[in-house]
Amino acid sequence: MRNYFKHIVSIFAKDLLLEFRTKETFVAVVIFALLIILTFNLGLDNMPGTTPTVSAGILWIAIIFGGIIGMNRIYSIETETGAINRILLTPVSRDAVFFAKALSNIVLMISVEFILLPTIIVLYNLSFDIFPMIFLSLFVITGISLVGTLFSVISIKTKTREVMLPILLLPILSPVLIAAVEASAAIIAGQTISDIQNWVALIIVFDAIFFVLAPLFFTYIVNE
Amino acid sequence: MLDNNLKYMLRAESLSKSYGFKYVLNKLDLNIEPGELAIVSGANGTGKTTLHLVLSSLIKADTGKIEIAGINIQDDPVRTRSSVGYVSHDPFLYSSLTVRENLIFFAKLYNISYTKFNQTYDQNNLLELLDIADKLDIQVRVLSHGFRKRVGIACSLIHNPSILLFDEPETGLDTQGFDTLLKIMSFYMQKNKSILVTTHADLATFDMKYTHYHIRGGRLD
Numbered sequence: 001m002r003n004y005f006k007h008i009v010s011i012f013a014k015d016l017l018l019e020f021r022t023k024e025t026f027v028a029v030v031i032f033a034l035l036i037i038l039t040f041n042l043g044l045d046n047m048p049g050t051t052p053t054v055s056a057g058i059l060w061i062a063i064i065f066g067g068i069i070g071m072n073r074i075y076s077i078e079t080e081t082g083a084i085n086r087i088l089l090t091p092v093s094r095d096a097v098f099f100a101k102a103l104s105n106i107v108l109m110i111s112v113e114f115i116l117l118p119t120i121i122v123l124y125n126l127s128f129d130i131f132p133m134i135f136l137s138l139f140v141i142t143g144i145s146l147v148g149t150l151f152s153v154i155s156i157k158t159k160t161r162e163v164m165l166p167i168l169l170l171p172i173l174s175p176v177l178i179a180a181v182e183a184s185a186a187i188i189a190g191q192t193i194s195d196i197q198n199w200v201a202l203i204i205v206f207d208a209i210f211f212v213l214a215p216l217f218f219t220y221i222v223n224e
Numbered sequence: 225m226l227d228n229n230l231k232y233m234l235r236a237e238s239l240s241k242s243y244g245f246k247y248v249l250n251k252l253d254l255n256i257e258p259g260e261l262a263i264v265s266g267a268n269g270t271g272k273t274t275l276h277l278v279l280s281s282l283i284k285a286d287t288g289k290i291e292i293a294g295i296n297i298q299d300d301p302v303r304t305r306s307s308v309g310y311v312s313h314d315p316f317l318y319s320s321l322t323v324r325e326n327l328i329f330f331a332k333l334y335n336i337s338y339t340k341f342n343q344t345y346d347q348n349n350l351l352e353l354l355d356i357a358d359k360l361d362i363q364v365r366v367l368s369h370g371f372r373k374r375v376g377i378a379c380s381l382i383h384n385p386s387i388l389l390f391d392e393p394e395t396g397l398d399t400q401g402f403d404t405l406l407k408i409m410s411f412y413m414q415k416n417k418s419i420l421v422t423t424h425a426d427l428a429t430f431d432m433k434y435t436h437y438h439i440r441g442g443r444l445d
Contacts, residue, residue, distance in 0.1 A: 003335055010332040014318070014325075021320050077318075086316035086379065089280055090333035091302040223284065 007092045011100030016107070018077060025073040029112050033066030034119060041123045055124045056184035060177060062116055063109060064144060068166050070108045071148040074101060075156055094222050095215035098149060102214075105145035113137055132193045133184065139203045140180040146210040147172055150218050176206045230294050233258045233387050233418035234279065239288035240442070241274055248274045249285065250442030256387070259416045261409060261432060265423055266439035272422035273313075275439070276391045279420070280310040293386050306334065309385030313395050315376030319365035323356060323375050326364060327382060334383035341382060353404055354378055369396045377405070381412075388412060390421040406430065 019025055040058045078084035078101075087097060117130065148169055155164035170177075183199035193200065234256040241249040248271040256262045266272055277283045279290060281301050290297040292304040317326050331341045351357040354374040364372055373396045381388070388409070394402050402425075409419055410432055427436060437444040 006335075007333060010329060014321070014329050017325070018318060018320055081319055082312075082314050082316045083318050085282060085312070086330060087333060088282060089305060089308070089310055089380075090330065090383075091306045091335070092333050093302065 004093060004096050007096040008100045008103065011087070011092075011097060012103045012107075015074065015077070015100070015104040019104075019108075025070050025108065026111065028073070029066040029070045029108065030115055032069055033062040033112055033116055036062040036065060037116065037120055037123065051124055051126065052188040053181070053185040055120055055126060056181050056188055059116060059120050059184060060140075060180050063113055063141070064170075064173070064177065065166075066112055066116075067105070067109045067141075067144055067148060068169065070112070071105050071145075071152045072155070072162060072165055074104050074108065075149070075152040076161075079156055088222065094219035097222070098215045098218040101152075102145045102149040105149055106141055109141045109145060110137070113141070126188055128188045128190060129192075132187045132196075135193065136180070136183050136187065136196070136200065136203075139200065139207055140176060143176045143203060143207045143210060144173060146207065146214045150210075150214040150221075153218060153221050176203055179203050179206075230258060232256060232291070233260070233293055234420065235289075235291040236279065237289045239275075239278060239290065240286045241271075241278055241283070242286055247442050249278065249288075251288070252439075252443050254420075254437070254444055256418045256420060256435075258386075258418055259413050261413055261419045261421065261430070261434040262437060263421045263423060263427060263430060263434050264437045264439050264444065265427070270439045271442055272439055273391055276310060276312070276389050276420075276422065280308050280389055281305060282310075306383060307386040308389060309380040309383065309387070310389045310391070311377050311380045311393055312391050315364075315372040315379075317364045317372060317375060317379065320363060322361050322363050323367075324360040326375060326379060327360075330379045331382050336383060350381060350408065351378060353408060355401075355404070370398055370401055373397055374401060374404075377408070381408070385417070387418045387420070390419065390423075392423055393421060394423060394425040402429070406432070 037058055040061075044054060078087070088094070117133065120126065148165075151165055151168045151172070155161040155168060158164045179199040179202045183196040183203075186196045186199075232255045234254065236252065236254040239249050239252040240247060252275070254262070264272060264275065274283070278285045281297055281304065293307045295304050295307075297304045318329070321329070327341070331337070351360075354377060356371065356374050356378060359367065359371065364375060367375065390405075393405050397405065406429070409421075412419060413432065
C-alpha cells in the first residue's frame with residue numbers, strides 16, 4: 001500500500017515538474033478560460049439583475065472548457081512519446097496511474113480557478129464569502145477531474161480527440177455542473193453552505209460513484 | 225528471489241493474438257532457459273513486435289499461457305512485470321526531462337531509490353557502457369535518436385530484470401552502440417539472465433551462443 005501511494009506521488013510530481021518546465025498546459029488553459037469570461041462580460045454587459053446565476057454559469061463554463069483543454073493535454077503528454085507504455089511496463093497498478101493523472105487535473109483546475117475567481121469578482125462587481133465557494137469548488141473539480149481523466153483516455157485513442165472529449169464528457173457531467181451552477185449562484189447571492197447542502201450532497205455522491213467506477217474502467221481500457 | 229532450479233525463465237504456451245480477423249500469433253510456443261539468448265527473425269508484419277508486447281504484458285493474448293520466472297503472467301501481472309525489461313523501437317521517454325530525471329522517475333516506479341541505483345556498481349557500469357554517464361543532466365529532447373535509444377535501454381534495465389526483451393535493437397544505433405548492446409547482452413547472460421531478441425540484423429554479428437527461431441504464420445520454427 002505504501003508503494004501504491006509512492007507511485008501516485010511519483011507520477012504526480014513528474015507531471016508537476018513537466019508543467020513547471022514547459023508551462024504549456026497552465027498558460028493555455030488560463031488564457032482560454034479568461035477569454036471565455038471576458039467574452040461573456042462584453043456580451044452580457046447590460047443585463048442587470050441576473051448577476052448571481054449568470055456569473056456562476058460563466059465561471060463554471062470557463063472552468064470546464066479550460067479544464068477540457070488541460071485534461072486532453074495532461075494525458076497526451078504520456079502518449080506523444082509513448083512514455084505511458086514504459087509506465088505500464090512497471091509494477092505500478094493501473095488505478096494508481098489513474099489517480100495520479102486525476103490529481104494532476106485537480107491541481108491544474110484549482111490553480112486556474114484561483115485566477116478566475118478574482119477576475120470574475122472584479123468584472124461583475126461581485127461581493128460574497130469566498131470560502132464556501134472554494135469548499136464547493138473542491139468537490140466539483142474532483143468530480144470533473146475523475147470523469148475527465150477517464151474520458152481523456154478513451155478520446156486519446158480516437159482521431160478527433162479534441163472534439164471527442166467534450167462530446168463524451170459534458171453529458172455525463174451535466175448533473176454535477178447543474179448542481180455547481182445552482183450552488184455557486186446561491187453563494188454569490190449571499191447564502192451559506194447549509195442553504196445549499198442538497199446540491200453539495202449531490203456533488204459528493206457523484207464524486208463517490210466515479211471515485212469507485214472511473215479507476216475500474218480506466219484499468220479495463222488501458223489493459224485492452 | 226529467483227528459483228535456482230527454474231527450468232525455463234520464459235515459457236509461452238499456445239499463444240494466439242489476432243487483430244480483427246488476422247491472426248498475428250497462432251498457437252505459438254516458446255521456452256527460454258536461464259542464461260539463454262533466443263533470437264527471432266522474420267519478415268515485417270509477421271508478429272515479432274506483437275510477441276514482445278504480449279510477453280511484456282503491454283497487450284493481452286487472446287489465448288495461451290505465459291510464465292515468467294515460474295509465475296503465470298495472469299495470476300500475478302505486477303510481479304511478472306518486475307522481472308521483465310523491454311527495449312522497444314522507441315525509447316518511451318519524457319523529452320522535457322533530463323536523462324537523470326527520466327532514470328529517477330522510472331526507478332521510483334520499480335520501487336528503487338536513485339541512491340540505491342547509483343550505488344549499484346553494475347548499473348553505474350551500464351551508464352558508462354552506454355556512454356550516457358556524462359549526459360545525465362541533459363534534456364532528452366536535445367539528444368540524438370541514438371542516444372535517446374541508449375537512455376531507453378538504461379531505463380529498461382534499471383530494475384535488473386530476469387528476462388530482457390529486445391525488439392529490433394539495432395534500429396537507431398550506430399555500430400559502436402550495437403557492439404555495446406552485444407556486450408550488455410553477454411554480461412546479462414553471464415548473470416544467468418535470459419534474453420529474447422527480434423532482429424533483422426545479420427546473425428553473424430551475435431558472436432555468442434544463441435538459439436535461432438524464424439517466425440512465420442504466427443508460429444516459430
